[in-house]
Amino acid sequence: MKILNQLTDSIRYALLGSKDRPYPDTYREELEYQNRRLTPVFMILGLFIWLPYIPVDMKNFPHQPLMPLTRAGLSVLGVFAVINYIIKPWRYWGTMIVSVGMSYLVLGSGFCALLSGADSSYIGGFIFCLSLFALVVPLPYWLMLTTLTIAYVGFFSGAYALGIEFKTNSQRYSLNDLASSIIVFNIIGYVQHRIRRSHYLRAKAVEREKAESNRLLLNILPAKIAEELKTQGAVEPLFYDSATILFTDFVGFTEAAKVMLPDELIAQLNNIFFQFDEISRKYRIEKIKTIGDAYMAAGGLPEMNNTHPIDVCLAALEIKRLTNQILDLTEHDSGSKFWRLRIGIHSGSVMAGIVGQLKFAYDIFGDAVNVASRMESTGLPNQINISADTYEAVKYFFNCTFRGSLEVKGRGPMDMYLLHNLKSKYLNEHDAPNARFLDIYAKLKGGARIEPKLIAPSTSNGVGSTTLPTASVRGS
Amino acid sequence: MKKILLVDDQPNFTTMMSIKLKSMQFEVFTATNGQEGLDLALKEIPDLIIMDIMMPVMDGFTAVAELRKNPKTANVLVIFLSAKGNPKDRDRAQELKAIDFIAKPFSPRELVDKIQKLIG
Numbered sequence: 188m189k190i191l192n193q194l195t196d197s198i199r200y201a202l203l204g205s206k207d208r209p210y211p212d213t214y215r216e217e218l219e220y221q222n223r224r225l226t227p228v229f230m231i232l233g234l235f236i237w238l239p240y241i242p243v244d245m246k247n248f249p250h251q252p253l254m255p256l257t258r259a260g261l262s263v264l265g266v267f268a269v270i271n272y273i274i275k276p277w278r279y280w281g282t283m284i285v286s287v288g289m290s291y292l293v294l295g296s297g298f299c300a301l302l303s304g305a306d307s308s309y310i311g312g313f314i315f316c317l318s319l320f321a322l323v324v325p326l327p328y329w330l331m332l333t334t335l336t337i338a339y340v341g342f343f344s345g346a347y348a349l350g351i352e353f354k355t356n357s358q359r360y361s362l363n364d365l366a367s368s369i370i371v372f373n374i375i376g377y378v379q380h381r382i383r384r385s386h387y388l389r390a391k392a393v394e395r396e397k398a399e400s401n402r403l404l405l406n407i408l409p410a411k412i413a414e415e416l417k418t419q420g421a422v423e424p425l426f427y428d429s430a431t432i433l434f435t436d437f438v439g440f441t442e443a444a445k446v447m448l449p450d451e452l453i454a455q456l457n458n459i460f461f462q463f464d465e466i467s468r469k470y471r472i473e474k475i476k477t478i479g480d481a482y483m484a485a486g487g488l489p490e491m492n493n494t495h496p497i498d499v500c501l502a503a504l505e506i507k508r509l510t511n512q513i514l515d516l517t518e519h520d521s522g523s524k525f526w527r528l529r530i531g532i533h534s535g536s537v538m539a540g541i542v543g544q545l546k547f548a549y550d551i552f553g554d555a556v557n558v559a560s561r562m563e564s565t566g567l568p569n570q571i572n573i574s575a576d577t578y579e580a581v582k583y584f585f586n587c588t589f590r591g592s593l594e595v596k597g598r599g600p601m602d603m604y605l606l607h608n609l610k611s612k613y614l615n616e617h618d619a620p621n622a623r624f625l626d627i628y629a630k631l632k633g634g635a636r637i638e639p640k641l642i643a644p645s646t647s648n649g650v651g652s653t654t655l656p657t658a659s660v661r662g663s
Numbered sequence: 664m665k666k667i668l669l670v671d672d673q674p675n676f677t678t679m680m681s682i683k684l685k686s687m688q689f690e691v692f693t694a695t696n697g698q699e700g701l702d703l704a705l706k707e708i709p710d711l712i713i714m715d716i717m718m719p720v721m722d723g724f725t726a727v728a729e730l731r732k733n734p735k736t737a738n739v740l741v742i743f744l745s746a747k748g749n750p751k752d753r754d755r756a757q758e759l760k761a762i763d764f765i766a767k768p769f770s771p772r773e774l775v776d777k778i779q780k781l782i783g
Contacts, residue, residue, distance in 0.1 A: 425768035428673040428746075491746055491768055536675035539768070553675065636717070 189548055210391045217387045221325040223281030226272055233265030233288045243300070249320050251302045257295045264291055284398055286326050293320045293338045301345045305353060310361035313342070314368050321372035328380040335376070339369055408549045409473055411489045412541065424540030430487035431534040431577060432501040432551065432559035433472070435463070435506060438527045438568045440480040456480060459526070462509055470495065470502040475551060485551055493631045497582035498533050503530050503571045531563025532606070533574040561595045562603065575602040584624070665782045666690045668710040670700030670726070672718045673742065680713070683775055686782070692766035697721030701729050704736055710782045714750065727759045742780060744769065
């Protein structure tokens with residue numbers, strides 16, 4: 188039953204190939220794949236195709252016992268092919284089976300043609316086998332060339348050695364056919380080989396381009412969105428009732444642009460944003476875009492979670508720490524104070540989706556985005572300014588200072604807080620989140636809501652079972 | 664005019680949906696928690712209720728369970744809307760004869776289409 192299933196699979200494989208198979212890295216492996224598809228057919232042909240010729244040979248040439256033996260030899264090879272097909276002893280077992288079988292077929296038919304005294308119908312059979320070898324089977328070109336050369340040279344040398352004279356018209360006609368086939372099969376065989384190879388190279392190039400475009404798509408879009416776009420061709424805008432948005436902006440960047448060389452400025456900005464990207468990745472928040480010297484990211488999308496206000500605050504603290512280090516360095520090197528950062532955070536509902544037809548961008552929209560931007564613009568240099576909504580979500584975990592109710596353009600007065608650091612009870616001796624914090628974080632990830640009973644000391648068993656990045660969160 | 668009750672503690676959601684649904688000639692009522700939603704439902708007897716599950720004061724399941732006890736609202740159409748997509752919640756929604764259970768984040772357009780098909 189197993190063998191029957193294997194045979195059915197093989198026939199399906201030979202006829203239909205392997206769906207969505209990646210092209211192999213080398214042309215030789217591609218030929219191997221094509222040969223493997225042909226092996227079931229060749230095994231059946233090898234086993235049976237020459238058997239009906241044996242009685243004909245015996246009747247026509249009863250004094251040539253080598254002829255039926257040569258015919259039977261192909262069936263013996265067929266048996267070996269089946270064994271090889273089952274145990275697959277070589278890496279290129281498909282090429283091996285096809286090349287050995289086909290070489291035998293060609294050389295054997297040539298040998299039989301010689302034994303028949305260059306009978307025109309046997310020469311016809313020989314030419315037919317040569318045509319199969321030259322035009323049909325996907326073997327390496329050097330192998331085709333070698334076998335054809337051996338077959339032609341062998342036949343003509345043999346004919347000469349055996350003193351065969353091409354006396355009859357039909358023999359001469361067949362001889363002409365054979366001579367023509369040398370040119371035809373070599374040229375067409377070569378062209379066939381080039382076509383096969385160029386098809387492989389083009390398909391491989393397309394595959395590489397596709398992989399590259401997928402990689403670029405993943406750079407531009409979140410993985411989940413990119414996948415949806417690829418599989419469904421469109422992405423439905425989604426409503427997120429809770430997300431946390433972060434904006435950063437460099438204070439005095441415009442002044443910096445006046446005194447720094449543009450390429451130097453862009454290089455520094457690129458370097459900083461690269462590190463922001465790494466921080467975003469670390470805290471599983473989504474970088475949305477950069478606008479000039481502003482950086483925008485959001486937590487809680489495209490995959491919803493309960494921890495996004497905390498994730499974004501932790502990321503903001505690390506961004507702040509990083510820019511303080513950069514500021515120290517640039518101040519030391521050039522006395523410039525350009526890399527002072529304002530960070531604003533707000534939590535609220537947003538719509539998220541893809542915008543653009545030719546240039547895709549995953550973007551978020553809604554009043555919460557505007558408020559987050561206002562939190563940044565009304566913030567202070569080297570400080571993280573958070574809204575009351577974000578504060579309510581993180582107040583149990585972070586030290587914050589109430590700034591007061593400040594006027595926000597288009598919104599009127601809004602309560603704002605400065606985010607300083609993770610509370611000391613959630614820090615270990617290395618200033619990293621401790622087991623107690625990780626335990627609460629794990630519960631939040633599991634769906635718990637932020638409320639006093641969750642963060643009460645009794646709820647902590649001291650065992651952190653989460654994968655929160657072990658950020659070093661330091662106070663300012 | 665068909666009546667729709669939106670119950671969610673996120674005012675942005677109820678505002679956004681009510682603007683759209685009103686433009687489609689529905690009469691829309693909004694509430695920000697289960698208790699408020701329950702009171703409004705008993706008063707207005709809506710044709711459809713879009714109910715969030717996790718809300719302050721009273722959650723969506725409790726509110727709908729109360730509605731089912733009242734003959735006036737026992738058969739009102741309910742769609743639950745929640746970030747909680749676990750099978751237990753789905754089972755509970757089925758027990759309460761909810762017509763649908765939509766997991767957040769969701770597509771507002773799809774929700775509007777669904778409403779249109781149900782009572783439009």
